[in-house]
Every structure is written in structure tokens, then in C-alpha cells.
Amino acid sequence: MSIWVDEEQKIFHLQSKDTSYIMRVVKGRYLAHVYWGKKIHTPDVENAQLNRWISFGAAPDGSDKSYSLDYIRQEYPTGCQTDYRMPAVQAVFEDGSRAVELVYESYRILPGKPGLQGLPAAYVENEEEADTLEITLSDTLKHMKVILMYTVYKELDVITRSVKIRNESAERIRLEKAVSASVDFETSDYELLDLPGAWGRERHIEKTKLRSGIQELQSRRGASSHQMNPFFALAEPGAGEDRGKVYGFALVYSGNFTAGAEVDQIFQTRAWIGLNGYDFSWLLESGETFQTPEAVMVYSSEGFGKMSRTFHQLFRTRLVRGRYRDEVRPILANNWEATYFDFTEDRLVEIAAKAKECGVELFVLDDGWFGKRDNDFCALGDWVVNEDKIKGGLPALAERIHGLGLKFGLWVEPEMINEDSDLYREHPDWALKIPGRAMNRSRHQLNLDITRKEVRDHVMNQIFSVLDACKVDYVKWDMNRSVDNVFSAALPRECQGEVYHRYVLAVYEMMESLVQRYPDLLFEGCSGGGGRFEAGMLYYSPQIWCSDNTDAIDRLKIQYGTSFGYPISAMGSHVSVCPNHQSGRITPFETRGIVASAGTFGYELDLIKMSEEEKKIARGQILKYKEMEHLVQTGDYYRLVNPFENNNHVLWQFVSKDKKETVVCGVRLHSEANPHIYLFYPQGLDADMKYEDVVTGKVYTGAALMKAGLPLPLTTGDYQPIKFTFKAVER
Ligand code: DGJ
Numbered sequence: 001m002s003i004w005v006d007e008e009q010k011i012f013h014l015q016s017k018d019t020s021y022i023m024r025v026v027k028g029r030y031l032a033h034v035y036w037g038k039k040i041h042t043p044d045v046e047n048a049q050l051n052r053w054i055s056f057g058a059a060p061d062g063s064d065k066s067y068s069l070d071y072i073r074q075e076y077p078t079g080c081q082t083d084y085r086m087p088a089v090q091a092v093f094e095d096g097s098r099a100v101e102l103v104y105e106s107y108r109i110l111p112g113k114p115g116l117q118g119l120p121a122a123y124v125e126n127e128e129e130a131d132t133l134e135i136t137l138s139d140t141l142k143h144m145k146v147i148l149m150y151t152v153y154k155e156l157d158v159i160t161r162s163v164k165i166r167n168e169s170a171e172r173i174r175l176e177k178a179v180s181a182s183v184d185f186e187t188s189d190y191e192l193l194d195l196p197g198a199w200g201r202e203r204h205i206e207k208t209k210l211r212s213g214i215q216e217l218q219s220r221r222g223a224s225s226h227q228m229n230p231f232f233a234l235a236e237p238g239a240g241e242d243r244g245k246v247y248g249f250a251l252v253y254s255g256n257f258t259a260g261a262e263v264d265q266i267f268q269t270r271a272w273i274g275l276n277g278y279d280f281s282w283l284l285e286s287g288e289t290f291q292t293p294e295a296v297m298v299y300s301s302e303g304f305g306k307m308s309r310t311f312h313q314l315f316r317t318r319l320v321r322g323r324y325r326d327e328v329r330p331i332l333a334n335n336w337e338a339t340y341f342d343f344t345e346d347r348l349v350e351i352a353a354k355a356k357e358c359g360v361e362l363f364v365l366d367d368g369w370f371g372k373r374d375n376d377f378c379a380l381g382d383w384v385v386n387e388d389k390i391k392g393g394l395p396a397l398a399e400r401i402h403g404l405g406l407k408f409g410l411w412v413e414p415e416m417i418n419e420d421s422d423l424y425r426e427h428p429d430w431a432l433k434i435p436g437r438a439m440n441r442s443r444h445q446l447n448l449d450i451t452r453k454e455v456r457d458h459v460m461n462q463i464f465s466v467l468d469a470c471k472v473d474y475v476k477w478d479m480n481r482s483v484d485n486v487f488s489a490a491l492p493r494e495c496q497g498e499v500y501h502r503y504v505l506a507v508y509e510m511m512e513s514l515v516q517r518y519p520d521l522l523f524e525g526c527s528g529g530g531g532r533f534e535a536g537m538l539y540y541s542p543q544i545w546c547s548d549n550t551d552a553i554d555r556l557k558i559q560y561g562t563s564f565g566y567p568i569s570a571m572g573s574h575v576s577v578c579p580n581h582q583s584g585r586i587t588p589f590e591t592r593g594i595v596a597s598a599g600t601f602g603y604e605l606d607l608i609k610m611s612e613e614e615k616k617i618a619r620g621q622i623l624k625y626k627e628m629e630h631l632v633q634t635g636d637y638y639r640l641v642n643p644f645e646n647n648n649h650v651l652w653q654f655v656s657k658d659k660k661e662t663v664v665c666g667v668r669l670h671s672e673a674n675p676h677i678y679l680f681y682p683q684g685l686d687a688d689m690k691y692e693d694v695v696t697g698k699v700y701t702g703a704a705l706m707k708a709g710l711p712l713p714l715t716t717g718d719y720q721p722i723k724f725t726f727k728a729v730e731r
Helices: 303-318 345-358 393-403 422-426 453-469 493-517 552-562 589-596 612-634 702-708
Strands: 003-006 011-015 019-026 030-038 089-093 103-111 130-139 144-153 158-167 173-185 191-194 206-209 213-218 231-235 246-252 257-263 269-275 282-284 289-291 294-300 332-334 362-365 407-412 416-418 445-447 474-477 522-525 543-545 571-576 600-604 636-641 649-655 661-668 690-693 699-701 720-729
Touching (some): 011 130, 011 144, 030 173, 030 294, 089 158, 158 173, 158 282, 173 246, 173 294, 191 257, 231 269, 231 303, 246 269, 246 303, 282 493, 303 636, 362 474, 407 453, 453 493, 552 589, 600 612, 612 649, 612 720, 636 661, 690 702
Parallel strands (some): 332 362, 407 474, 543 571, 571 600
Antiparallel strands (some): 003 011, 019 030, 173 269, 191 206, 257 269, 636 649
């Protein structure tokens, strides 16, 4: 059992492999947070903040000034009743009052892990893997129940949290905020690491020391966004890849989120992650329940590296679903950067044939195959094939692609509509738009009001007809604008604050219908590159297009940052043409291959135009990738050299679970005359095992590789590829 309860003192102790998480009820009422960190075997941890008085603090009952919720560390703070820090939940009641007071009511323990209604969530394959603690808090005056769910994965240092809020009163309650997890830490001696960015520059690393007040990360774009990511970590000063206490938080959600930390007046820290309260309200009728998304919390006592490997392990084995969770992904060629909108079926088949010659396994037809889509001004919403471009239609094209021995994939963007489309002409009210206001467009498109069932059914049925008619093996689901013009013609005025969240629930329902109907389909998420690269999407799509920026050098930072929270097998990563279409940079073909092989590998260029030399390299690249794809899929990942800190080279490493195989890859960024020696130190090996460098045949012990290191090769020219493969040998 991973959950231990002291009935008398009401202490709850969650224990995962190496972690303890402890809460207790204080003053017979409030659920306080006591400890989260390295496993301890007894829960007798001092509550340093109890029985302390600070000036200008208020006490909840006035008679006992020796405690105030303003500094007691709490599990799910309400932000009133003397706590002036960031609340986890806010509500408005029929009488207009806004105060929520939650007191402990009861608990129960469930084997395994229940799913979350309508929302993505990590799962278990059998009840032995995890236990779930459900703690019910209650606002007895307003008859509102708050049910905190904690699942402890026994073999991983993971705790997931979510919250259900139930209206047990006869009146309506308007929920204005409900985060998924809030954790109060004893000190503020932490650094905050997060993954901000922009289109083409997603998930760069930022690290800042916590300071007094609120440091908030959030998206208000309706999607998790390129600009901020629903992931962050708090780390003790000096924590590195392999040392130090690190607490990681990720939200399994694809819409507006808030996350962050508040350092209070006595230098404690409240961290949280959950739905953003911005432009959010949810009407709970009597008897209704609201379910928050799930937060995943990981503790590592061995730095960021272990934290990331724990997230990777959980996400790729207990969040990603379907056939491709465990199967290596086909190597793909996508026609987007090869043709953009300008193609015919013959040109596509020609590209596919060249791709096949190189060893590609899947051909993906990107944007432009439907309606009158010759540019990005029109046709979103018209999911019928454009027979001017694709004579004979998609079934005939799919047959030709399959005839080459390739799988066939298709791009869709189901959440969007262009005003220049048959769908819009027929149903202008099907777009989100605010009455009386001018609509704003982004990439000339509007968001469909998928909060309406008839709208999402219409779109999905159109797409299903296409997919049913030709055997499609892969779908790329794109989303090329933020959610805006936020108003649904189908919702009453008091529910307009629900549109953002309903939009995300609708996306999930649509995606679920797709994966249920086509269980063998490989599904790739996308949002103008990596604008929706998070755990919510991974529940539906095992891989996500990491960024529209395919420049190998820019990708070093994007993929490095992404790896903090997300598995390498989830990162769509392709070799593209040079000069690169986004940056104009020229890099060696081999280097583009090395960088793309730190992800789900593919090509995004006109293979017809490739030189014989490039085709030869591509064939070799694919063979080499196939030798290591199982490591990308299931191996442990180590960040060896940080591209944000080192201007000379970047290195990363995969190690098989049995430690018998390892591949170190990287890029030498700048050439130097008469360079000095750069050593690299592989990680995660068995110190006593012997490893052979498969190129030189030299044999080293794991200890020698990890401690003494090896020199990087001397290269000339910028952006040179680096790759070492070591395999365990008996001698
Ligand atoms: C944005 C995606 O990220 C690209 O890969 C491509 O699919 C385009 N959209 C197509 O419009």
C-alpha cells in the first residue's frame, strides 16, 4: 500500500518509490501540507509553521491568535478566511458572497486510478500500479464539496492530482477558479525553471530565482501555446542535471492555464498549476460536479535529469495510448516544405517514390488537399478532396502511395473555418464571434464554435468520410491560430465564461472519437509547430510536431527545452532543406539528420530535388536511425551539454534500459583553429560493464567512460555532427 493514514491524528502519508508526501488536518478543520520530498518512513514531521503568530496576521476564529491560515501551509487554499495568498479555488454564491471556507470532512482510498470524465489523464494498466486517495473538504455553509484526488504511482516518483467540485446546495454556484494542484513549500530558496517561447522558438529554458510576490506563467490564448508551456520546476540552488532537489509540475491540459509560485511574507512558497481563472467561470447547477484537469507532480532528489526521465517514463507508458505507444514510429516524409500548396497527385507520388527509395515508411500529405485550398485564405471547413489537384480523389492517391509500399497520412485542421469556405457561407454562425464586434483573424481563419455539438459532429463526420474512403494510416491534426472572438451563439449569457474550457473539452471529444474509430491510426498533434505541445495532447497523439522551425541549430534549443517535460519519442523532428526555410541557415545534411534523430524522425523537403549524394546520405541516415529508434522510443535520455550555456557544442545521450547500449549524439557548433580538447562524459552506464565503441572497436568500462570521459573528435567547419555508439561486450 502506498497510502498510509493515521486515523486519530488525521495524517495522510503518500509514499512512492523514493518519495513521501504528507498532509494532516490541523485544528480539527484545515487540511495542511506537511512534507514533500525524499521518502521518510515515519510521518512525525514537525509543522514548523503551526502555532506561530505574526503581526498583522488574522486568525480564523479570533480567539486563538496562535495560528493563521496566512502562513499555515495548506493543500487547497481558498484565499479567504485569513489566507491572503494565491487561492486554489474561487466561487460566487447566489447571495453574491465570494468567500469559500473548506474544512476537512472525510477520506477514502481507492485501488488503482479512476479516469477523469471528458479529460485526458495518466492511467494504470492494473490496480497494483497505484493507489488513489480521495479527500473530501466541505464548505458547510454553502454546501459545496471539494474532493481532492491524489494518485501515487508506486514505482515512479509521481503523484497526480485533480479536484472535483460538487454543488450540493439547492442554489447555483459560479466557479471562478479551480486549480488542479497547489503546494506550499517551507522556504523560497528555489529557482523556477520554465519553458517560455514563441512560434519557431518554442520551449526555451528560463531559470530565475524566486522573489517575493507572484511569479505567474500562463496562457490566455485558448491553447497551451507557443509562448508558455504548462510545465515548470522548482529546484534548490545549485541543482543540476544529476544533483539537487527538483519538483516538477505538468498539467494534462491543452487550454488556458495558470502556473507559478508566490513567495509570501515569511518566505514560504506557494506553487500551483491548473486552469486559468482568466475569462473563466463555470455555472454549477444544484447537484452538478466540475472536474479539473489533472496535474502531474514529480519529485527528484537527483536533479533535473531524473525528473525528466520520470516524466518521460510516465507520459510514454501511462499517458500515451494505443498501438504506437509501444511500437516504433514509421519514418515519414511530409510534403509541406517540399510543395506548400502547390502540388498535383503525380508530383506527390513522385516525391513519395523518392522517399521510398531512401527507406521512408510513411508519406504524409499536408495542407492543401481539400476544398479550394490553393493558399491559406480559404477552404478550412470544407473537408472534401480538391480534385483539380488530386485527380481521381484521395482513394486513388492513397492506393498509389500504398502501392509504393508506403503508409499514407493526411493533414487536417478540424477546429477552424475560413470565411471563404462553403461551410461558412452555409453556417456563418458556426464561427466563434462576439456580437457587434469586428472579428479578428489570424492566418485569415476563425475558430469554429466546436462547443456546439452539431458543429463538431459535422466536421468529424466529414473527416471520417474521407478517412473511411481511403485507408489512412496517419493523421496530423493542426491548429493554426489562438482561440479568439470568444463568444458562443449557442450558450446563454451566464455561460459565456465557459467557452474557453468547453472549447478544449470539445477538442478532446473530437480527438477521442478519432482514436476510438481508428485504433490503428498514428496520430500526430500540431499547432503551428509546437503551440500545443503538452501532456493533454499526448493522451491522444503519441507524437507532436515539435516546431515549424526545422533549422537544425535552432532545434537544438527547442528540443533540449522540450525534453525537460516530454519524452523524446513524442517530438516530431524532420530533416529539411538548406538554406533553411525559417532561418536561412546552411547546415550539413548529416547534422540535420543527427538533430532530427532526437525525436520521431522524418523528412520535410522535396526529395525529387535531392542530389545523389544527399540521397545516399539519407539512405544511410535512415538505416542508422533504425538502429537506434528503440532507444528513442524506450531508452533513458540524458542531457549532456546545454545549448543555452555552451557555444561550442551540444550533446545528448540515449541509454537502453538494460544499460547495454548507448548512443551519444550532438553538434559541434563552431569550428576553431588549433582547438583545445573537449571531453564528454556519458551518463547512466553500468560502471562495471565493458562497452565497445562500434566505430573504433575500442573497449572501455562504464566507469572509465563516465568518469574519465572521451575527447570529442576534431572537426573542421561549423555545425559538424557528432555521434558515438557503444555496445556492451563480454571481453
Ligand atoms: C503549420 C504546421 O506546423 C506545418 O507543419 C504545416 O502543417 C502547416 N501548418 C500547414 O498549414
